[in-house]
Every structure is written in C-alpha cells, then in structure tokens.
Amino acid sequence: xxxxxxxxxxxxxDTVARLVRxxxxxxxxxxxxxxxxxxxxxxxxxxxxxxxxxxxxxxALGGFGGGCVDNLVIMTELGRGLCLEPFLHxxxxxxxxxxxxxxxxxxxxxxxxxxxxxxxxxxxxEEPQSHYRLNDVACRAEAVEGGWxxxxxxxxxxxxxxxxxxxxxxxxxxxxxxxxGISLFVLDPAAEGVSRSGYPCIDGPRAFxxxxxxxxxxxxAMLGEEGQALGALRYQQGRAIAAxxxxxxxxxxxxxxLTLDYLKTRKQFGRPIxxxxxxxxxxxxxxxxxxxxRSMAIMAACVADEPDSDDRSRRLTAAKYIVARAARxxxxxxxxxxxxxxxxxxxxxxxxxKRLVMLSHQFGDDDHHLGVYAQLxxxx
Amino acid sequence: MNIRYTADELAFRDExxxxxxxSLPADIATSVRLGKHLNKEQHQRWQRILSTKGWYxxxxxxxxxxxxWTVVQKHxxxxxxxxLGAPRLISFGVNMVAPVIIKFGTEQQKACYLxxxxxxEDWWCQGYSEPGAGSDxxxxxxxxxxxxxxxxxxGQKTWTTLGQYANRIFCLVRTDTDARPQQGISFLLIDMDSxxxxxxxxxxxxxEHEVNEVFFDNVRVPVQNRIGEENRGWTCAKYLLTxxxxxxxxxxxxxxxxxxxxxxxxxxxxDGRPLIxxxxxxxxxxxxEMQLMAIEMSTLRILAAAQAxxxxxxxxxxxxxxxxxxxxxxxxxxxKVLGPHALPFVEAELNxxxxxxxxxxxxxxxxxxxxxxxxKLSIYGGSNEIQKNIIAKMxxxx
Ligand SMILES: Cc1cc2nc3c(=O)[nH]c(=O)nc-3n(C[C@H](O)[C@H](O)[C@H](O)COP(=O)(O)OP(=O)(O)OC[C@H]3O[C@@H](n4cnc5c(N)ncnc54)[C@H](O)[C@@H]3O)c2cc1C
Numbered sequence: 067x068x069x070x071x072x073x074x075x076x077x078x079x080d081t082v083a084r085l086v087r088x089x090x091x092x093x094x095x096x097x098x099x100x101x102x103x104x105x106x107x108x109x110x111x112x113x114x115x116x117x118x119x120x121x122x123x124x125x126a127l128g129g130f131g132g133g134c135v136d137n138l139v140i141m142t143e144l145g146r147g148l149c150l151e152p153f154l155h156x157x158x159x160x161x162x163x164x165x166x167x168x169x170x171x172x173x174x175x176x177x178x179x180x181x182x183x184x185x186x187x188x189x190x191x192e193e194p195q196s197h198y199r200l201n202d203v204a205c206r207a208e209a210v211e212g213g214w215x216x217x218x219x220x221x222x223x224x225x226x227x228x229x230x231x232x233x234x235x236x237x238x239x240x241x242x243x244x245x246x247g248i249s250l251f252v253l254d255p256a257a258e259g260v261s262r263s264g265y266p267c268i269d270g271p272r273a274f275x276x277x278x279x280x281x282x283x284x285x286x287a288m289l290g291e292e293g294q295a296l297g298a299l300r301y302q303q304g305r306a307i308a309a310x311x312x313x314x315x316x317x318x319x320x321x322x323x324l325t326l327d328y329l330k331t332r333k334q335f336g337r338p339i340x341x342x343x344x345x346x347x348x349x350x351x352x353x354x355x356x357x358x359x360r361s362m363a364i365m366a367a368c369v370a371d372e373p374d375s376d377d378r379s380r381r382l383t384a385a386k387y388i389v390a391r392a393a394r395x396x397x398x399x400x401x402x403x404x405x406x407x408x409x410x411x412x413x414x415x416x417x418x419x420k421r422l423v424m425l426s427h428q429f430g431d432d433d434h435h436l437g438v439y440a441q442l443x444x445x446x
Numbered sequence: 447m448n449i450r451y452t453a454d455e456l457a458f459r460d461e462x463x464x465x466x467x468x469s470l471p472a473d474i475a476t477s478v479r480l481g482k483h484l485n486k487e488q489h490q491r492w493q494r495i496l497s498t499k500g501w502y503x504x505x506x507x508x509x510x511x512x513x514x515w516t517v518v519q520k521h522x523x524x525x526x527x528x529x530l531g532a533p534r535l536i537s538f539g540v541n542m543v544a545p546v547i548i549k550f551g552t553e554q555q556k557a558c559y560l561x562x563x564x565x566x567e568d569w570w571c572q573g574y575s576e577p578g579a580g581s582d583x584x585x586x587x588x589x590x591x592x593x594x595x596x597x598x599x600x601g602q603k604t605w606t607t608l609g610q611y612a613n614r615i616f617c618l619v620r621t622d623t624d625a626r627p628q629q630g631i632s633f634l635l636i637d638m639d640s641x642x643x644x645x646x647x648x649x650x651x652x653x654e655h656e657v658n659e660v661f662f663d664n665v666r667v668p669v670q671n672r673i674g675e676e677n678r679g680w681t682c683a684k685y686l687l688t689x690x691x692x693x694x695x696x697x698x699x700x701x702x703x704x705x706x707x708x709x710x711x712x713x714x715x716x717d718g719r720p721l722i723x724x725x726x727x728x729x730x731x732x733x734x735e736m737q738l739m740a741i742e743m744s745t746l747r748i749l750a751a752a753q754a755x756x757x758x759x760x761x762x763x764x765x766x767x768x769x770x771x772x773x774x775x776x777x778x779x780x781x782k783v784l785g786p787h788a789l790p791f792v793e794a795e796l797n798x799x800x801x802x803x804x805x806x807x808x809x810x811x812x813x814x815x816x817x818x819x820x821x822k823l824s825i826y827g828g829s830n831e832i833q834k835n836i837i838a839k840m841x842x843x844x
Contacts, residue, residue, distance in 0.1 A: 197716035197785040222786040268791035268814045334582040416651035
C-alpha cells in the first residue's frame with residue numbers, strides 16, 4: 067500500500083494548482099462563463115503549452131503517459147477552481163476512446179491534435195430517452211456507398227458547444243437496447259445534416275443537443291469494430307467517472323475550507339456561529355463525508371486503468387455512488403451553514419454547490435449506480 | 447376521534463375547488479406547475495381575482511374586508527388553492543403587515559393602508575434582515591433618529607424579497623441604542639420612493655432576481671408611520687413572525703408538486719419503461735407521500751386545537767422544519783427524474799412568457815433551478831436550526 071503521490075505527481079499538482087490559482091479567480095471565471103465559447107481559450111492554451119493536455123495519452127502516441135492518478139491530480143485542481151474547460155470530456159473520455167479504438171490511420175490524423183489540445187472532442191451518448199443507459203441507442207447509422215448515414219438525436223452533450231469533433235454512438239444493427247450493434251463514429255460538426263444547439267448548463271459548462279438528419283460519414287470515420295463499441299464506451303466512462311470523482315473532491319475541499327472559515331468569522335448572537343454545537347457537528351459531518359469521498363476518489367483513480375473486470379466496475383460504481391451522495395450533502399449543508407449568503411451568485415460557494423449536485427447528472431446519479439452495484443454485487 | 451372534515455367544511459372545500467378550477471388563469475397555473483417564477487403582473491392578476499371574490503384577505507376580520515372564516519376554513523382555502531396549482535400569495539402585505547396594522551395600528555393607519563392592500567394598490571416588502579442581523583434579528587443596526595415630526599433613517603436592509611416591485615416597506619429600526627437589543631426597536635412603514643432609499647438587486651444562484659439590498663441614506667419618515675409605541679417594535683415583529691410561520695408547512699404546494707412529479711416520472715423513461723415503474727424511485731416518492739400525510743395530520747391536530755381556542759406554540763416550528771424538508775425532497779426528486787435533461791440552463795425557457803419549443807420538454811426547464819432556489823426554505827423565516835432551538839427551549843424546556 068502507498069497512498070502518496072510520487073515526486074513527479076507532486077510537481078504536476080503544484081503546476082496545475084498554481085495555474086488555477088493565478089488564472090482562475092472567481093471573477094475571471096465569471097468572465098469565461100459569459101464569453102462566447104463559455105470557457106477560457108487562453109487557459110486551455112496554457113494547459114496545452116505546459117503539456118497538460120497530453121498527460122492522459124500514451125507516450126507512443128505523443129502523450130505524457132500519465133495514468134488515472136495523474137488525472138486525479140489534475141482534475142482535483144480543476145475542480146477546486148471550478149474550471150469550465152472540457153478537459154474531462156475531451157482529453158479523458160473522448161481521448162480515451164480514440165486511444166483505445168482508433169486504427170493507425172485515425173490515430174495519425176486525429177490524435178496529435180487532440181493530444182496537443184488543438185482539437186477538442188465531445189462524446190455524444192445520451193439520448194432523450196436513455197437516462198444514463200449507454201446501451202439505449204435509438205440513433206441509427208445506415209450503411210451507404212462509401213460510408214454511413216446517421217440519423218437521430220443526442221442530448222446534453224457536454225464539453226463545450228465548440229468541440230471540433232464529436233464521437234457519436236449510433237446503432238448499426240440490433241434492437242434499441244441491445245448491447246451489441248452500437249458503433250462509434252467521429253463526426254465533423256460542420257457536416258451536412260448536423261444541427262447543434264448549445265447552451266450553458268446550470269453548473270457552468272456548455273453543452274449542446276444534436277440533431278442528426280441523414281448525416282453522411284465516410285467509412286474511415288468509424289472507430290473500432292462495427293457494432294462493438296459498448297465495451298469501450300463503458301470502460302472509458304469508468305475512467306471519466308474516476309476523473310469526475312476527483313473533480314468533485316477538489317470542489318468539496320474548497321467548499322469545506324470556505325465553510326469552515328465562515329463558521330469562524332460570521333458572528334450572530336455575539337459569537338462566531340462556529341461556537342454553536344449543532345453547527346460544529348454539521349461541519350464534522352461534512353468533514354467525514356469529504357474523507358469518505360476522498361478515499362473513493364483515490365480508489366477510483368487506482369483501479370480505472372486496470373483491465374476491465376467486475377471488480378473494477380464495482381469499485382468505480384461504488385466510487386460514483388459515494389461521491390455523488392457526499393457531494394450533495396456537502397453542497398446542501400454548506401449553503402445552509404452560510405445562510406442567505408450561500409445562495410448568492412456573487413459568491414463562489416453557490417457555484418461549487420451547483421457543480422457538486424449536478425455532477426450526478428452525468429454518467430449516472432446515485433440511484434443509477436445503486437442499481438448497477440446491486441446487479442454486480444457478489445451475493446455469496 | 448375523527449380525522450375527517452365536517453359536512454360543512456367539505457361543502458366549503460368543494461366551493462373553493464370549484465372556484466379555483468374555474469377562475470385560475472391557465473398561464474398562471476402552468477407557470478406554477480412548471481416551477482417558473484411568476485412575474486408581477488401574474489401575481490397581481492391572481493390577487494385581483496381573489497379580491498373580487500372577497501377571498502384575498504382570508505385571514506382578516508370581516509370589518510376590514512376579510513372573510514371571517516374559521517381557522518379550519520382558512521387552512522382549507524390556502525391548501526386547496528395551492529394543491530390546485532394556484533400561486534402562493536405574496537404575503538408581505540396581506541398576511542404580514544396587515545395583521546400587525548390590524549392588531550397594533552391606529553384607526554387612521556388602518557383606514558389608510560388596509561384598503562390599499564385589498565385593492566392591490568400597494569405592494570409591500572419586508573425590511574427585517576440586515577447584513578449583520580440574520581438569525582440574530584434583534585442585533586439590527588438600522589438607525590431611526592427623531593427629528594421633530596419625522597424619523598431620520600440610516601442603514602441597510604438585505605434579502606428583501608421582491609423589493610423591486612414594492613412601493614412600501616415595513617422595517618424594524620433601532621430607536622434606542624442604550625436599551626437591551628429587543629427593547630430599542632420600532633416598527634416603521636416607509637414609502638419606497640422616499641428620497642434617500644436605493645435598491646440593489648442580489649442575484650441568487652439560480653440566476654434569479656428575487657431578493658435585494660435596500661439602503662437608507664437620511665430617509666425622512668413621518669412619525670405617524672410608526673406602528674405601535676416607540677421602542678416596542680419587537681412585539682409587532684414577534685406577532686408577525688408567528689403569522690409568517692403558520693401555513694409554512696406548504697402542504698398544498700407539496701401536494702401539487704408531488705402530483706406533478708408523478709406525471710413527469712410517467713413520461714420520462716429508463717430502460718424502455720416509464721421511470722415511475724422503477725421500484726427505487728417509487729419507494730422514494732412513496733416515502734415523501736407518507737411524510738406529507740403525517741405533516742397534514744399534524745397540521746390538522748394543531749388547527750383543531752386552535753379552533754378550540756388554543757394558541758399554537760413551538761408546534762409551528764415542527765411544521766416549518768418538516769414542511770421545508772418535504773418540499774426540498776420533492777424538488778430533489780424532480781431534478782433527478784430528469785436525468786441529464788436537468789442540466790441545461792436556458793434562461794429564456796424560465797420566463798413565464800416563453801412560447802417557443804422547449805429543449806427537451808416543457809417540464810424540464812425549471813426543476814434544477816427550482817431545486818437550488820428552494821434551499822431558501824430552510825434558511826428564511828427563521829432557519830431550521832433556529833426552529834430546533836425554539837423547540838428545545840419552548841417545548842422541551844432544555
Ligand atoms: C431567498 C431569501 C429571501 C429572504 N427574504 C427576506 C425578506 O423578504 N425580508 C427579510 O427581512 N429577510 C429575508 N430573508 C432573510 C432571512 O430571514 C435570513 O437569511 C435568515 O434569517 C438567516 O440569516 P442569515 O442569512 O444572516 O444567516 P445567519 O443567521 O448568519 O446563519 C448562518 C447559519 O448559522 C445558523 N445559526 C445562526 N444562529 C444559530 C444558533 N443560535 N444556533 C444554531 N445555528 C445558528 C443558521 O441556522 C445558519 O445555518 C430572506 C432570505 C433568503 C435566503
């Protein structure tokens with residue numbers, strides 16, 4: 067057992083933490099949120115220049131060869147700063163899919179630009195009816211001369227409505243909820259028949275809905291084997307879940323320290339409110355939840371790179387479940403302990419609270435993962 | 447024992463139901479159901495409809511234009527309206543300052559203010575909280591210094607709900623700085639267009655402009671605008687707070703929200719089936735429904751006691767805690783039922799006047815915002831921690 071970061075990982079942590087501290091003050095973030103793309107292109111540029119966008123990729127592909135613990139380090143700091151850039155969706159989820167599934171040709175044409183951060187990815191997997199089920203794919207791709215024609219809808223695709231390529235799941239055969247028959251395509255959003263309508267999400271990042279009307283993609287745009295994409299989607303979503311747990315951890319740590327400070331400084335009835343025992347206990351609860359979440363985020367990072375197995379799936383699902391519940395508890399109680407101030411847009415705390423609650427609306431909420439775990443649980 | 451309403455009360459309930467079904471404008475019902483923030487005009491329109499019927503000032507005595515209803519009738523009226531999707535009345539005028547004026551005001555004050563509340567001419571807001579005085583309200587610092595026939599008011603109020611619509615504000619101000627905190631406070635009625643008042647919006651986490659800061663810079667207020675005696679404003683404040691807490695269980699509102707939740711859960715799907723068929727979700731909805739049943743029974747027991755002449759005590763704190771928890775739990779489930787569709791924050795769709803094609807469904811635009819907005823339920827009107835202090839002190843004598 068070893069729960070320490072390596073020296074390299076510590077340096078990575080210092081680098082990202084400093085960058086976030088210097089570039090991502092809360093007021094600056096507000097400006098990024100209101101900007102056209104909804105995040106800071108300058109900050110993304112810096113992530114790229116410092117080689118951070120390359121961290122999750124294999125060295126053989128021009129990456130830094132980092133693992134999920136490195137992702138944990140980066141995502142924790144991005145979470146602490148409430149960063150809006152699509153690092154998780156583009157570099158970890160999308161990038162992971164590319165790396166796992168792309169053939170040498172596709173690797174050559176796409177990966178270098180993704181690794182460098184020049185080209186951003188988004189993954190389109192939710193549909194109006196799917197409710198976190200990756201296998202529920204009504205979107206269809208029909209074989210035509212030289213490629214495929216894709217039709218259907220994808221909902222709430224996160225990762226900036228500015229994404230340069232969208233990885234879309236579409237069914238090439240089988241029934242709507244079959245495990246097999248799902249294929250993954252690299253889609254150029256400028257292609258004919260693609261409509262995307264973007265909007266901010268309530269926790270800050272941009273997303274978009276996708277309407278695909280007989281969109282033609284060439285044969286070379288299919289990632290991996292036809293009809294066999296579900297396994298990779300699940301596996302990479304597991305890595306994304308680990309990263310998301312880390313993001314929540316950073317955000318919770320920030321909320322924890324803001325709230326603890328507030329209990330010490332806010333006075334009512336002639337004394338700091340932190341002297342009221344009920345608030346001390348509540349803060350102790352927050353502290354305990356945070357500790358549990360930290361453990362699960364670490365666990366998730368350590369198993370996310372393992373080969374697929376029931377044990378890996380169980381652990382990632384458990385991490386998501388525990389972290390989602392801790393995040394909601396911490397968010398709600400932090401607002402409560404702040405009183406009215408905790409509900410204001412002007413204060414970063416409320417945005418952390420929104421992020422923490424809404425993270426559970428990506429990749430499945432606690433109910434979803436409770437169900438998944440119950441299925442995977444060993445009963446004897 | 448008998449938990450049912452009497453035949454008369456049932457007849458009254460049917461009368462209320464029939465009236466609301468017939469008179470509640472569709473656009474208002476829709477805004478309420480979908481969790482959108484009503485605009486000023488919608489609030490006023492519903493008030494006028496009730497006022498015309500003579501039901502707006504349900505809690506006032508008949509002589510001032512009230513209904514003379516029993517406490518049970520008032521309860522039935524309020525909860526039926528809410529359960530049928532009517533908006534909650536903005537209570538600052540009709541259900542907060544008015545009872546204080548009726549109880550402590552002079553004849554002249556009654557004649558001046560009550561009709562204007564009834565007609566909707568005046569929109570009141572509540573100027574209690576200050577940056578330094580939230581839960582510890584008695585530590586408020588806004589100063590009123592006597593200058594002949596006027597008070598000169600300086601200071602700041604905050605969290606003033608819908609102050610941007612108001613033309614009047616009732617304030618707690620400090621008129622004696624030497625006395626014990628509760629004893630140097632007076633209750634003043636102030637015109638919002640008085641020189642020296644400025645209002646600044648506070649935007650809440652859901653992007654809404656619902657609360658404000660109100661600044662007083664040498665605002666001159668006629669002494670005749672004081673309710674009750676000088677330095678006795680705390681008595682008015684306490685009287686008003688008990689009014690603020692009754693009906694806070696929000697049973698009708700929760701019933702309507704629960705019904706809506708079920709409808710939405712029947713429309714959203716997971717694994718090819720309506721979500722409402724998911725046993726885990728059903729169990730959570732059932733849990734809330736049973737809690738709601740319990741709080742309704744608790745409310746009825748308190749009402750029956752009040753009807754028999756009892757004065758509700760710390761029981762109303764129990765109702766406030768449980769009621770707010772239930773409403774928050776419903777809003778949590780409502781957000782969850784939407785899955786990823788709860789994420790989009792499209793402000794145009796939150797506007798009651800939005801007539802376009804909704805992104806996912808008409809019911810999916812507001813629930814996440816509403817969930818965050820409703821965090822307020824356990825903060826304002828005496829936070830849930832403060833309510834528990836009241837229970838511990840008053841009921842448990844700890
Ligand atoms: C949306 C909204 C609308 C509002 N509208 C109005 C309005 O129209 N007019 C108006 O005057 N006010 C209004 N308020 C103000 C509201 O009444 C106050 O927010 C409330 O009294 C709490 O005060 P505070 O926000 O300063 O929190 P604080 O009093 O600073 O409380 C912070 C935390 O400490 C806890 N706490 C404080 N004292 C104790 C104690 N003794 N024991 C245990 N815990 C304690 C609280 O419960 C809370 O968790 C509104 C508030 C909100 C959020």
